[in-house]
Amino acid sequence: MSKNTISNSVIRRLPRYYRFLGELENNGYVRISSRELAEKMGLTASQIRQDFNCFGEFGQQGYGYNVAGLKMEIGRILGLDNITPIILLGAGNLGRAIASHIDFTSKGFELVGIFDTNPAVVGEKIGDIPISHIDDLDTVCKIHNPQCAILCIPKEAASREVDRLIDKGIRAFWNFTHYDLRINHSDVSVENVHLGDSLATLSYRLNSDKGTC
Amino acid sequence: MSKNTISNSVIRRLPRYYRFLGELENNGYVRISSRELAEKMGLTASQIRQDFNCFGEFGQQGYGYNVAGLKMEIGRILGLDNITPIILLGAGNLGRAIASHIDFTSKGFELVGIFDTNPAVVGEKIGDIPISHIDDLDTVCKIHNPQCAILCIPKEAASREVDRLIDKGIRAFWNFTHYDLRINHSDVSVENVHLGDSLATLSYRLNSDKGTC
DNA sequence: TAGATTGTTAATCGATTAACAATC
DNA sequence: TAGATTGTTAATCGATTAACAATC
Secondary structure: OOOOOOOHHHHHHHHHHHHHHHHHHHOOOOEEOHHHHHHHHOOOHHHHHHHHOOOOOOEEOOOEEEHHHHHHHHHHHOOOOOOEEEEEEOOOHHHHHHHHHOOOHHHOEEEEEEEEOOOOOOOOEEOOEEEEEHHHHHHHHHHHOOOEEEEOOOHHHHHHHHHHHHHOOOOEEEEOOOOOOOOOOOOOEEEEOOHHHHHHHHHHHHHOOOOOO | OOOOOOOHHHHHHHHHHHHHHHHHHHOOOOEEOHHHHHHHHOOOHHHHHHHHHOOOOOEEOOOEEEHHHHHHHHHHHOOOOOOEEEEEEOOOHHHHHHHHHOOOHHHOEEEEEEEEOOOOOOOOEEOOEEEEEHHHHHHHHHHHOOOEEEEOOOHHHHHHHHHHHHHOOOOEEEEOOOOOOOOOOOOOEEEEOOHHHHHHHHHHHHHOOOOOO
């Protein structure tokens, strides 16, 4: 734990910077100023400079930022150069979609195991990863040492498995369930993806002009 | 547009309130105080009271809030009682998972059409909704009048379709693509779900202790 | 050098928390 | 009534924006 830790707002912007810089690079940009990047991303130049300066001095006065260099730095900050083994719990339609849709490598992960309890699907493969029974968790963990788990299982199953996963060395959860992960271990991270909540905010926006604040 | 519009931070908390109140109701709670709810949700009582007071006075001094009543009010604020027709573009593995995994009705929507360009999947059904060719968009829109579209198509396809969708009456997008929706029409809402960005923040957390701010 | 643009400090804005009078 | 808890105002905290000296 350093002086002051990086704020959540900044962290959430990093992947988006990384994506935009990748596109700029693909479009042949060599340098870019904070002002120009701000315009493209719909941010302010100030915010961009503030964000980057949390991590170092990546620019050059009078010139701006080197696109490829800056992209690499942010990739490094995100830890994308350090591949972490990750497992997926739940091979229902959401789990399957995550397993096949997400480009794990470019996000700093390698999918090393998929688990389910349904004997009908155990043994099937998704991509080149076989679906294991949850009882084989120990074996897979011993071989691959995953540090991260994706939860695409029912809420009750999640509440049962989480402690065991932490015992097996899982230090981060990508949580698609509605189970409210309250981790006592302070060194375990949780990223919640509540798709239903996300959709409900759209319902609000389509029906709003209730209330003022 | 009223005096001051409700802040995004508040809107994002509404679905979570709604979920927790539903659970409390299922567990037999009749009343709850802001203090007790705060404890259960990991918020402060102040924040909860501030949030609710954007929309009205739902509590009673000395008593707290009626669980069922408050849940109903928040449901109404979210517009869940007003079902909006919604269409899905893209029947790849993510689109399919969304179509079958999400409980649209409880989120204020009804899925009325699924579109793809791949002739191999057109005609198939997901649940009881047939996959139509994107060329049949007009027909389906005329029948069902969807107000919302889910984008599970490639980035380039999204950039092509968005304007046409707005012309056809779409007023909200649930965007799973990396296409950066910049809507000129001020009355169109966008909810971005960048799953890759979400996963990348976990990579950051697993590799961090870079930088301070 | 002159012009541009950073890194960084200061000012502003907004959101969260604390406090308390009103009241059930 | 006395105790509890709201609704709401004021205080605090944090994040965003503006400004500008440093410097490439």
